[in-house]
């Protein structure tokens with residue numbers, strides 16, 4: 001079912017496709033196709049990823065192109081998907097599992113956090129599990145209950161796991177490439193809200209985005225604003241509002257949530273002395289607390305005001321008619337930026 | 344508490360639809376697809392038969408209206424049960440007041456039959472939490488996480504048993520749900536503890552794009568009962584009179600403390616998975632066409648017509664009536680004010696923690712600023 005590699009561009013994409021701007025969903029699809037084409041060990045597993053092409057169409061066309069031995073539509077069982085993908089990884093395959101919505105990762109968290117993530121440690125480094133788990137995550141698109149969670153904290157708190165979270169098509173491609181190349185389990189959190197929110201040119205030969213590297217999305221001198229995933233555009237919009245008030249905010253897209261890029265965030269805070277962290281998960285125990293604590297510990301003497309967090313509040317993710325009130329938005333970010341300037 | 348010791352012999356009339364090793368069960372059936380009587384009729388009077396038909400017609404009409412208003416953005420999502428009306432209404436009729444039911448999202452008809460008000464149900468699909476109190480009707484909030492409710496029903500059925508209460512908890516799940524670990528853990532617990540529960544699988548052929556054959560290598564889903572020491576019964580899910588009788592038997596047995604039965608209803612999802620789905624990508628048209636020929640509503644209507652209980656005139660009246668009823672409920676649901684965000688804050692914990700209170704206060708301050 002797979003066309004001979006020679007008839008395709010090196011990474012499996014056609015030149016025409018790469019010349020036009022694409023969405024994040026398309027960028028991910030392209031990298032998956034490229035991985036399937038270039039490495040016979042890569043196998044996709046997940047619910048509805050084959051004939052349906054995934055509920056977000058990220059795996060669209062891959063079953064037809066690579067066949068049922070490479071793209072496995074699984075029974076409906078998240079724990080089995082992760083646990084079996086882990087077992088497959090032990091045999092030398094490079095499974096890329098999809099959990100249809102991040103809320104369903106709860107069903108598989110034991111296999112991911114207690115098993116796949118720990119095998120290296122439990123064998124004194126002799127065994128590794130090259131496993132990628134892709135999870136659409138986050139709210140703002142009127143999904144039903146349990147379809148809007150941001151569970152990065154469960155993962156970042158699980159030693160042995162790496163967690164990446166892109167906010168642009170090019171970063172999605174670059175981070176997924178790195179995740180696939182990584183010898184250990186990596187979770188890719190894909191912001192549902194950004195799958196089709198914008199397009200950009202994604203070069204076929206763009207290098208992987210290294211895991212653990214944040215990206216400065218807007219340079220500024222007054223305040224450091226740190227965000228990830230779907231909150232990056234929100235933070236950027238908040239920074240623009242603040243700019244109209246004469247405040248020059250620097251916006252950092254964390255891109256990797258575990259391990260954190262201490263260098264980029266620290267350098268920015270040393271420059272600005274003021275910090276705002278934005279995330280859509282609840283406040284209590286949120287990753288924002290860890291980001292702030294890390295920076296306070298390292299850059300305490302650079303601080304000119306207490307850091308602030310703009311986050312979801314400590315409630316169960318609200319139903320669709322009320323979710324916009326819950327989600328951080330540009331005005332709230334702008335308000336926090338103004339507040340740290342005034343503190 | 345005595346343990347049930349393996350499957351009891353089932354009543355003679357269910358012998359052929361009962362799963363056994365080395366034998367192919369025949370789904371229990373009363374009506375053939377044309378509505379001819381081919382099996383034992385239940386003892387139901389004419390008024391009850393007509394009420395059963397009305398519910399099925401109501402379910403079909405509700406799907407039509409819900410899909411239409413979802414397209415207008417008035418519901419966030421809808422999962423049509425078109426084709427599954429007999430499987431839902433037969434179960435709904437068999438349950439008794441005081442029984443509980445834990446369902447997924449495709450069973451509004453079953454919930455409504457248990458007494459849930461349509462306007463309350465619609466609030467959920469309009470984008471709110473569950474507004475009805477489950478204790479009023481025994482209709483528990485729709486479960487989105489596939490198969491989780493199987494354990495809840497088994498636990499509730501155990502709670503009934505331990506407290507000597509004469510109720511049964513029904514878990515209603517799809518074929519896809521039978522792949523989850525929680526499903527097996529539930530039927531195992533149910534067997535060991537003799538829970539007053541019924542495990543009801545509506546096998547509608549599909550779990551989004553995954554066909555039944557790719558969900559499990561086992562020939563039937565009901566036969567999974569065997570490994571757990573439970574009886575498993577197969578029923579024609581498009582035959583309301585068959586579903587009713589099998590459900591009745593399983594409910595009676597569970598109520599008597601003899602443990603759960605797994606009932607697999609063979610039916611078919613004639614519509615899309617939900618309004619967010621495109622089944623043309625995967626569902627074979629000829630399969631759909633074949634199942635359209637086994638439409639449960641047509642089957643039951645023909646049966647009623649042959650008994651002189653139904654005709655085109657009554658059908659027209661009924662169709663008009665149910666639409667008025669549905670549209671009235673939609674209007675009442677839409678007229679209700681959207682709860683404020685404070686309600687979310689007040690209901691996450693019985694007493695909101697100080698930090699959440701602080702958030703609420705800050706929020707109110709912003710609202711005051713924004714609305715002078």
Ligand SMILES: Cc1ncc(C[n+]2csc(CCOP(=O)(O)OP(=O)(O)O)c2C)c(N)n1
Nearest residue numbers: 104449487488489517518519520549550551
């Ligand atoms: C734990 C979990 N995984 C995945 C999903 C996404 N999902 C929603 S419905 C569905 C298919 C369910 O199929 P089935 O149990 O047969 O019920 P049906 O939709 O056919 O009524 C899936 C995979 C979910 N809601 N919960």
Ligand SMILES: [Mg+2]
Nearest residue numbers: 517518549550
């Ligand atoms: Mg199904």
